Amino acid sequence: MxxxxxxxxxxxxxxxxxxxxxxxxxxxxxxTSQRPQRVLDAVRAMDVEHNGAVKRGAHQLAEEATIAYGEARERVASFVGVDPGEIVWTSGTTQSINLVAYAISNASAGRGPERFRIGPGDVVVVTRAEHHSNIVPWQELCLRTGATLKWLDLTDDGRIDLNTLDVIDAHTKIVAFTHVSNVSGAISPVAEIVAAARAVGALTVLDACQSVPHMPVNFRDLDVDFAAFSGHKMLGPTGVGALYGRRDLLDALPPYQFGGSMIELVTMEETTYADPPARFEAGTQPVAQIVGMGEAASYLADIxxxxxxxxxxxxxxxxxxxxxxxxxxxxxxxxxxxxxxxxxxxxxxxxxxxxxxxxxxxxxxxxxxxxxxxxxxxxxxxxxxxxxxxxxxxxxxxxxxxxxxxxxxxxxxxxxxx
CATH class of the missing domain: 3.90.1150.10 (Aspartate Aminotransferase, domain 1)
Structure with missing residues (x-):
């Protein structure tokens, strides 16, 4: 062959x-992509040789697991051109997008700064090319807040129709769109969409799960505010993915899940929360899978x-x-x-x-x-x-x-x- x-x-x-x-x-x-031996070996090694509670122990196994966990974040961040502190671990693209939508919902209920609040009269824009995971969370956000969902339409062959960009206007607060359609394969005109969103002060959320495994992707160069991608589509394990968020936005965004590992101080009267990305990583993370995703990023980068x-x-x-x-x-x-x-x-x-x-x-x-x-x-x-x-x-x-x-x-x- x-x-x-x-x-x-x-x-x-x-x-x-x-x-x-x-x-x-x-x-x-x-x-879902297949996995190289390097990734399989990395996951197995974590389970067989280094299994320990990340950031929660003083013994050697906990130390080894914590180091591997941090190195995986660095590898994935480097692969998409951002800082490690701008990568939040999730279960995949779907959870990443839901994280942003629910955090904005919490902000809109008065638990976050004005820049994230939306309500009646505001608009969320998606496109007709989206995977359901980049439509339904925004429909639900609009139902919870009273905002309106609108969309960019498509040309006959399935590309995003730039003639419909005028749907992004002064009422638009969020523009969420795919980098690559999982049906048509069309690459979206990211620069044009981001420029239209920037012109009205709207946040941009990019579904990058169909682009990151197939082409060079640098979120900083794309100038998006948030981006989501999945490990299992980039030669990594299932059950793990990442959310990229600009650091200043993650710093201001309220959490959406609550529990262990994401707190700063808890008393019986109140709780304060950790800095990002830990603020958005409540509970026990899938450490072996995260290490596998980091190895997959390195494998692709090496090629x-x-x-x-x-x-x-x-x-x-x-x-x-x-x-x-x-x-x-x-x-x-x-x-x-x-x-x-x-x-x-x-x-x-x-x-x-x-x-x-x-x-x-x-x-x-x-x-x-x-x-x-x-x-x-x-x-x-x-x-x-x-x-x-x-x-x-x-x-x-x-x-x-x-x-x-x-x-x-x-x-x-x-x-x-x-």
Whole structure:
């Protein structure tokens, strides 16, 4: 097979066969990525050799765990171009976005500064391209505060329509948007959206879980206020992710979960809270998974995100072109591969996406089926669900060829083609 920037031998699972003797062709990295041996080893070492309570003990195991915990924060922060104190550990992108939304809700109830307070007459702006985790928390915030939810619309091929930027106006307090659509693969015009938000003093919240694993990302350069991403989409463990927040904003933001590890002083009458990021990390953290996420960030950095982005761009062009050549298959997303990633969704005429996925799986090709937790953009395309193939740094030209050959066989298998 043609070499990938992430050596195939680093990923034990990619050597297995499925559905009999079919070699696994894994094209579902947009849902969850596979993990290199380095990450597996780092997690195991924490559990087997260094398991201890972080920041809560004076013994050697606690000391080793605390050091590894801190080093992981430094690695992840460096990977996205920010300071360690601006990285808050969460369970993933969903919790990260909910953290911001609920903290703003607490501020709006009088527990935080005016800059975070919203209410009737104020507006939260999202886009029609969002994953549900970047729509529903803001809908709920609006229900709790009386604010109004509005959205940027999309072009026919699923890109954010800059002609709808005027929805961001003097009433807008928050603009939350995806860096890369998990359906269309389109890269959002971050600079233009951030500029529009800055012009009216609105906060920006970026869902970066589909960008951080696939291209160089520097949150400082993007000039966003908050950003969320997940470990399991960037070759790391499940159950862990991070929220980036500008330090001055984290300093002023009230907490949203309460308990151990996030306090400064507790009396029976009142409590004061720790400085960020500890203020937002109540309870026991998933230490081994955090260490694994740190190792994943280092693994990707060692390869080079420029190399990964260039490799995936070549495969994306091959995949997008090939999908469009297959009769009865409709690409959902831009045919122009500029400003696009390797999340390639499509609709097969006359065949339910679940049937498409099962047929491909019978040939060893793993893809995602359903609405991908993004129903509004599917409605935009006039469908309720789709099949999605999504690339990772370990995929090869040969695997894309296997996928395209298998996809070409779907409609004939269901007797929809001669």
């Amino acid at each position: 043609q070499l990938s920037p992430a050596p195939r031998g680093d990923f034990p699972i990619l050597s297995r066969t499925v559905r009999g003797e079919s070699p696994l062709v894994y094209l579902d990295s947009g849902a 080079g995100m420029d190399k990964i982005a260039a490799h995936e761009a070549r495969l994306t062009a091959m995949m997008v072109e090939g999908v469009q050549k297959i009769p009865g298959v409709r690409l959902l997303g831009p045919a122009d591969t500029a400003e696009r990633t390797g999340a390639v969704a499509f609709h097969v005429e006359g065949v339910h996406p679940h049937d498409v996925g099962q047929y491909l799986d019978s040939l060893g090709v793993a893809v995602r089926v359903g609405h991908h937790c993004a129903q509004p953009i599917h409605r935009h395309f006039g469908v309720f669900a789709s099949t999605r193939a999504s690339l990772g740094p370990y995929n090869t030209v040969e695997e894309v060829g296997v996928f395209l050959s298998a996809l070409a066989g779907v409609r004939p298998y269901f007797r929809l083609e001669d």
